[in-house]
Amino acid sequence: MDMLPPDLISAEYFYRYTLYLLSGLFLLFSFAVIYVRITPYDELQLIREGHTAAALSLGGAMVGFALTLASSAIYHSSLVGFWGWAVAAMVVQLIGYLAMSRIIPNLKDHLEANNSAVGGLMGAVALSIGILNAACLS
Numbered sequence: 001m002d003m004l005p006p007d008l009i010s011a012e013y014f015y016r017y018t019l020y021l022l023s024g025l026f027l028l029f030s031f032a033v034i035y036v037r038i039t040p041y042d043e044l045q046l047i048r049e050g051h052t053a054a055a056l057s058l059g060g061a062m063v064g065f066a067l068t069l070a071s072s073a074i075y076h077s078s079l080v081g082f083w084g085w086a087v088a089a090m091v092v093q094l095i096g097y098l099a100m101s102r103i104i105p106n107l108k109d110h111l112e113a114n115n116s117a118v119g120g121l122m123g124a125v126a127l128s129i130g131i132l133n134a135a136c137l138s
Contacts, residue, residue, distance in 0.1 A: 019079060024069045027086045031065045031093070032058070038094060039101075040108045053111045053119025060123020064130020065093050071134035089133045096129040097122075 035058065036043050046054035068089035076082045100122060101107045110118040 020073050051114040052116050053114045056119035057122035061126035064126040067130040068133040071137040
């Protein structure tokens with residue numbers, strides 16, 4: 001049976017893993033809080049009421065941002081670099097939302113009316129932006 005390399009079981013490795021994991025969770029939570037405050041509708045209330053459109057929109061934004069966090073964690077050994085690129089990606093995701101809110105007239109009304117097509121499009125755009133962000137970090 002092969003043993004794990006010593007560096008994979010070291011305290012330093014566990015410390016760095018924990019630091020990146022907690023940072024990533026904090027950044028993802030922060031992104032979600034900022035995102036729901038920027039949008040003119042209450043995603044969480046709409047989701048509680050069973051609106052699929054709001055869940056698709058918010059879920060796509062969060063997964064898209066999480067992809068960027070994952071890429072940043074893989075390719076940046078510096079925690080400062082990880083945070084810096086995460087903040088940059090957050091800004092790009094928010095700009096993507098603002099652009100889509102201009103492209104789709106009455107976006108708020110569509111999501112509040114549970115228009116799943118619009119919610120799916122918003123989620124897909126956010127996910128696409130996240131994939132591009134992640135690729136640009138590699």
